Amino acid sequence: MTAPLAVEVGTELPEQSFTVTRADLVRYAGASGDFNPIHWNQRVAQAVGLPDVIAHGMLTMALAGRVVSDWAGDPGRVLAYSVRFTRPVVVPDDGVGATVTVSAKVTAVEDDVAAVSVTATFDGQTVLGRATARVRLG
Amino acid sequence: MALNPAFVGRTFARPGTYLVGREKVREFASAIGDLNPASHDVAAARALGYADVVAPPTFAIVLALAASSAVVKDPELGLDYSRVVHGEQGFEYVRPVVAGDELSIITTIESVKQLAGNDLIATSGRITDATGAHVLTTRSLLVSRAPDEDPA
Numbered sequence: 611m612t613a614p615l616a617v618e619v620g621t622e623l624p625e626q627s628f629t630v631t632r633a634d635l636v637r638y639a640g641a642s643g644d645f646n647p648i649h650w651n652q653r654v655a656q657a658v659g660l661p662d663v664i665a666h667g668m669l670t671m672a673l674a675g676r677v678v679s680d681w682a683g684d685p686g687r688v689l690a691y692s693v694r695f696t697r698p699v700v701v702p703d704d705g706v707g708a709t710v711t712v713s714a715k716v717t718a719v720e721d722d723v724a725a726v727s728v729t730a731t732f733d734g735q736t737v738l739g740r741a742t743a744r745v746r747l748g
Numbered sequence: 749m750a751l752n753p754a755f756v757g758r759t760f761a762r763p764g765t766y767l768v769g770r771e772k773v774r775e776f777a778s779a780i781g782d783l784n785p786a787s788h789d790v791a792a793a794r795a796l797g798y799a800d801v802v803a804p805p806t807f808a809i810v811l812a813l814a815a816s817s818a819v820v821k822d823p824e825l826g827l828d829y830s831r832v833v834h835g836e837q838g839f840e841y842v843r844p845v846v847a848g849d850e851l852s853i854i855t856t857i858e859s860v861k862q863l864a865g866n867d868l869i870a871t872s873g874r875i876t877d878a879t880g881a882h883v884l885t886t887r888s889l890l891v892s893r894a895p896d897e898d899p900a
Contacts, residue, residue: 612796628781641772641779642810658831659893667834668813672780672806679805684796685786685844688805692838692887743805 612683615747617724623681623714628673630665630699631707638669652703664698670710670737671695674730677712678743687746689723694739699732708732714743722748751826751860751867759856762815765878770847772810773801780804793846800847807845809837812873812886815855820869820890825860827867828892835868835889842882850878858887865894 635649644666647654655663671693679685701708710732718725728741770790777787785792786802793801820827845851858870873886 634779638779641776643814644809668806668809668837669780671837672782672804675805676780676782679782679784683784685782685784685802685804686796686798688841688844690838690840691805692836692840694836695834698833 612687615682615687615724615745617716617719617747619716619719621716621724623677623716623726625711625713626677626680627709627711628676629707629709630669630673630701631705632663632701632703634707635663635665635669635701638666638672642666642668644668660698660700662700662702665701665708667693667695667698670699670730671741673710674712674714674728674738674741675743677714677728678726678745681714682745688743689746690744691742693728693741695737696739697732697735697737699737710737717742719747722746750862751869752824753860755822755825755857756860757857759854760815760819762811762818762853762855766811766851766853768803768845768847768849768851770801773803773807773847776807776810777804780806798844798846803845803847805839805841805844806837808839808873808875808884808886811851811853811875812855812888815853815873816871816888816890819855819857819871825869827869827890828895831893831895832890833893835891836887837889838887839884840887841884843884845875845883849883851883852876867892 714728726743730738
């Protein structure tokens with residue numbers, strides 16, 4: 611067991627920034643089984659109208675989810691997690707990659723479960739919409 | 749092209765089961781940079797009361813994506829998969845997935861519609877364990893972008 615989480619409405623979870631490179635996309639493709647070429651092949655990405663290779667939405671979702679699960683301690687405390695993918699995270703082949711910054715805060719506490727709202731930004735704009743999690747506190 | 753509305757409500761059981769491997773959980777966790785000991789170290793997971801390493805909350809996409817891809821690529825549905833982007837994703841857990849789980853998934857096509865020339869398809873995946881107990885439900889919205897649209 612991990613210690614119960616002490617929270618109230620408005621509690622902010624520790625913010626984190628994540629750098630995503632082409633190598634990270636290849637690694638995530640292998641781990642997840644999502645080999646859609648728009649996530650690793652610039653030619654294909656641009657042929658379908660994207661500015662460049664984009665990160666898997668699921669990788670962005672997973673990184674944002676780490677802000678919640680790292681805070682929760684026990685990943686099994688995450689009872690629900692959902693997002694809308696509103697903008698792509700473009701990952702150039704420049705040796706630097708893209709940086710996604712994630713913050714989150716508690717919006718409700720009821721029956722030992724916290725509702726958490728997650729905000730992920732890239733290049734000054736949010737990339738996830740309605741990103742929410744429910745976390746068991748005990 | 750409009751999607752075939754006859755697909756709404758159809759369910760598809762993935763043939764066989766998906767055995768959650770300990771190394772697969774570690775590989776997935778590492779790929780998202782998640783170093784939580786519960787997802788890597790069996791002793792740490794057991795200290796939390798789990799039988800084996802605990803999968804990160806989005807791990808179930810490994811199972812759900814493969815299952816729904818097989819369904820939405822059916823040519824009778826009419827979805828241009830080359831133009832598909834992920835619109836929404838959700839996971840609702842009854843309990844976390846742990847290594848050793850032998851999971852089954854039934855994918856349901858919840859809705860199809862056209863919005864601003866884009867084709868939208870919503871699916872859900874009900875995932876159960878070897879005892880038949882419900883483990884989690886996944887929900888996905890896939891968007892096939894209209895060919896003439898400039899995504900800017």
